[in-house]
Amino acid sequence: FRRDQVWFTEKDQYEATDLYSLLEFKEDGKTVRNDRSFEADYIKGRYGAIPYLSNFQEI
Incomplete structure (x- = not known):
């Protein structure tokens, strides 16, 4: 991938992305x-945008 093809999302303390x-x-x-x-x-x-992986078996 090129740098312009990689995008991140991150939520702030107010849940805005x-x-x-x-x-x-x-x-x-x-x-x-x-x-x-x-x-x-x-x-x-x-x-x-640190990845957070939860327990998918609970979902």
Whole structure:
């Protein structure tokens, strides 16, 4: 994927959702490099929008 094809959503304290692309994300004032492992960095919480997986058997 290109950086402009990766989008994140994150809810704030008021349950409003913020939508932003990886292209907009800046780290130390610089854009994310193309050779970064976007998936691994996302799971680590680097881009915000931290994944929350609940117990799906309860649903």
